[in-house]
Amino acid sequence: MANLETCLICIDMQNDFCLPTSPLCVAGAMGCLPKVKQAIDVARAKQMHVVWVIREHDPSGVDVEFTRAHLFKDGAGSTVPGTKGAELVEGLEVRAGELVIVKKRFSAFLHTHLDLVLRRLKVQRVVLCGVQTPNCIRATAVDSLGHDYETLVLSDATASKSEAVQDANLEDMRCMGIATPTVAAWAAAL
Template identity: 90%
Template sequence: MANLETCLICIDMQNDFCLPTSPLCVAGAMDCLPKVREATDVARARHLHMIWVIREHEPSGVDVEYTREHLFKNGLGSTVPGTKGAELVEGLEVRKGELVLVKKRFSAFLHTHLDLVLRRLGVRRVVLCGVQTPNCIRATAVDSLGHDYETLVLSDATGSKSEAVQEANLEDMRCMGIATPTVAAWAAGM
């Protein structure tokens, strides 16, 4: 039976954020990849809605935040459509019926149609996985909470540059009312 009120949102699991050779590599990205895959398997088995959120930027960098402009000026641009860096990391794939949403900033809600899509689908519970916890995961989680969705961040299916950064951000989100279960605890609690 489908759980139509829940949506798993996988954020920024792209080569430019996951591969160690990338200038924007999140140190914990590859460590959380097996749990991200496990979360997507659970979502598919339970017939949950799934949305893949990816970053894409113009080759000129005209749409990137000012803190990353230097990457484009130095020819190191990131997540440019059609490049290997913009692709999902190996082991993850979008399947038929799963949505892809492109964002330009940390929050998947900022200047996108995510809220409209979630409401149209009847979603009440948002579950997040991916990278990076203090930036895109946290910004999306806070905006999700602000839009009145029950919000969960999968603690072992998200990654940061260090364990200390990961734990500090998870604790801050818990203090806001955002649940941070492991993938196993989330799956068992459904």
Template identity: 40%
Template sequence: MASENDGKWSKTALVVIDMQKDFIVAGGPMLVKGGEAIVPNVIKTIEVARNRGIPIIWVVREHDSLGRDVELFRRHLYGNGKPKPTSKGSVGAELVDGLVIQEGDYKLVKTRFSAFFNTNLHSYLQGIGITNLVIIGVQTPNCIRQTVFDAVALDYQRVTVILDATAAATPDVHIECLSETTSPPSQGRANIFDMKNVGVATPTLEEWCQS
């Protein structure tokens, strides 16, 4: 069966970032409080992407259980008796319920905020002819923001962040909408404001579905 809008999306990939139990499920050691609320929209975005023939790239954190590949500021979390967040093979490193890596999808492991840092993401995307990225997941000021700015620096032609399929710890950190007339924002609003200022598209899921 031909995909929806066959050919229109041939140069676009969907990047799903850190939708793992340790980040999303209540009680997780790396909980992003706004993460659970976006799960239905993440599922919907992936469904629409599949219908459009857009390749899905699952970006996840998987760390050494001793924390030897973790950022210095987080290594204290991997001491004796600690929960060892997103350690490889752990339940917490699994995708949340409702998200499934299917045949033909691509899984990429990162150990830092940006999905491009010390990974083969850029070469993989070049290899399949991708020039446009749609980015969803958690969380806005860290992994989303740094991945987006690296994508802009690498000259991807169009970078899109779906507002209500991404999240942060609080709505103030991840603003759900920003009018064109809004003056330069407070610190909490700066993430989406800064991304818009470098040409990143920030539609809602409904707007993206209608595009």
């Protein structure tokens, strides 16, 4: 049975955020990858909408937040289109019919067409997975709630630099009314 009112959004599961050799590596990213894959499999099996949100920046860094500008000095950079670092981590792939939204900031809603797409698809419930919980996941979750979507963050399919940071952010989001089930609990409730 199709569940078209729900959209699973997978955020920033790119090499520059997931691989241990990257300067932007989120320590728990590779650990949550199996649960991210599981969440995507559940969404596809239930015929939910799947949206991939990725970061991409101009090689000059002109469009990166000032706190990351230092990463673009001397021609270096992160999540630059066409580089290995900007690609989805191995094991994840966009399938036909799934949308890709490019963002420049933490929230997937900020200066993107995500809300327009979700409204066109008649989505009422947003489910988030990916990295990093205190930044891109949390900012997107708060904006999702602010746009009046029922919002869930999959607690074991998201990651932070430490378990303490992960737990604190999940607790804060629960206090805002954002549900934080595990992938198994979410899937069982469908």
